[in-house]
Amino acid sequence: MNSDKCHKVVLLVVLFSLFSAPFSLRSIAQEQKQEQKQEEKKEEKEPEAVDIEDASKDANKAVPDVGYTKEEYDEFQKALSNPDLKLRADGLCQFIKAHPKSKLNEHAMGAFPPMLKQLYEQKDMASLGTVAEEFLQMKSDDVLALGSAMEAFHSTKDYTKAVKYGESYYAKQPSAQVAQLLAHSYGELKNDAKFASYAEKCIPEMMPKDAFPYSARLSYYYADRKDIPRAAQHCQKMLAAYGEGETPPGYTSERWGQEKARAYSIIGRNHYDKKQFGNAVAAYNNSLKYYRANDEAYYYLGMCYWNANDTMTALKSFAKAYNLNKPYSKTARSSMETLYKQLHNGSLEGIDAVLRAASAEMK
Numbered sequence: 167m168n169s170d171k172c173h174k175v176v177l178l179v180v181l182f183s184l185f186s187a188p189f190s191l192r193s194i195a196q197e198q199k200q201e202q203k204q205e206e207k208k209e210e211k212e213p214e215a216v217d218i219e220d221a222s223k224d225a226n227k228a229v230p231d232v233g234y235t236k237e238e239y240d241e242f243q244k245a246l247s248n249p250d251l252k253l254r255a256d257g258l259c260q261f262i263k264a265h266p267k268s269k270l271n272e273h274a275m276g277a278f279p280p281m282l283k284q285l286y287e288q289k290d291m292a293s294l295g296t297v298a299e300e301f302l303q304m305k306s307d308d309v310l311a312l313g314s315a316m317e318a319f320h321s322t323k324d325y326t327k328a329v330k331y332g333e334s335y336y337a338k339q340p341s342a343q344v345a346q347l348l349a350h351s352y353g354e355l356k357n358d359a360k361f362a363s364y365a366e367k368c369i370p371e372m373m374p375k376d377a378f379p380y381s382a383r384l385s386y387y388y389a390d391r392k393d394i395p396r397a398a399q400h401c402q403k404m405l406a407a408y409g410e411g412e413t414p415p416g417y418t419s420e421r422w423g424q425e426k427a428r429a430y431s432i433i434g435r436n437h438y439d440k441k442q443f444g445n446a447v448a449a450y451n452n453s454l455k456y457y458r459a460n461d462e463a464y465y466y467l468g469m470c471y472w473n474a475n476d477t478m479t480a481l482k483s484f485a486k487a488y489n490l491n492k493p494y495s496k497t498a499r500s501s502m503e504t505l506y507k508q509l510h511n512g513s514l515e516g517i518d519a520v521l522r523a524a525s526a527e528m529k
Contacts, residue, residue, distance in 0.1 A: 233269025242270045251281050251290075255297040262304060275304065282314045294318040295327070302331070309338050316347065325351040329360070342371035349380060362387050374407040378414055381407070382425070389432055398436035401429035427457030434466060443470040458528070461492035468498065472505060481505060485524030 245257030258274045265271065278301045285294040295318035301311045315331035328351045336344045349364035365380040381403040388397035405426065408414055413422050434449030447470050450463040468483035484505070487498035506517050
């Protein structure tokens, strides 16, 4: 699928309402100021009489552990204050790995959502993908990071990673927009089964022209697998997307005519299989309007007319399919001879006249 010509993919707008409040060094600084004030207040109090035994016990008590050392705090502050968002993320990741038990890690993790938001707003998709992936190594189920990674890697055409994170994101936040992005990505990766799975999920929510490239591709996918009803369903959708005189982006008028001939032929076959012979005749005649050398259309028209007891038209239709010398020619000749014999007491005498009449009509 040519994403530049055939369609415009609707990228997911990540819901940044999921962002936690931006972390600031101010919170840590405020904690330290409060502790300092409390210490100063203690010092200002009038000295009381000291019990020697109690003082001895207090001296042996352990100093409260704040959860990090001054060295850790300085290291953390250096990483967090880096103006380069990608380098800031790298520094925070290194800090977390180096100090897995530090209380500052919760602040380091909390710094990632605001960074993802900034990178998204700056449209720096290359850095957004890298930072989101780093965050996911530490928190693999984070919805914001999964959505950011999916969209970032799709934008940079790294479709393997786009579907890796997109599948996980869709499982948590299913939507037509995400399904469309996944369908396009799997289409680029030539994974037809996955493409079909997600295209079926997004097409019902799309405008006809936006859904056109997906329906067109699905019509081929199902036709190749002999699933004529589903192929016909998508042929109807692709034909309905563009009116008479309109041509889809990326198509020449000649190619679009060939596509319409193919689509009407599939629709005709679907009607024929359901014994809806009148609808089948209409569809096959539409196909022949765009492609006069459609041997399949002539053959099934012959079968439809035969079922309707219009034997002369059936014979001419079989003859036209035979005259084209294409894949349906042999089958059409056999059907023509069988019908002709039924009408002429088992004789084929005079059948050449039918072939000549058919040939004259095709000129």
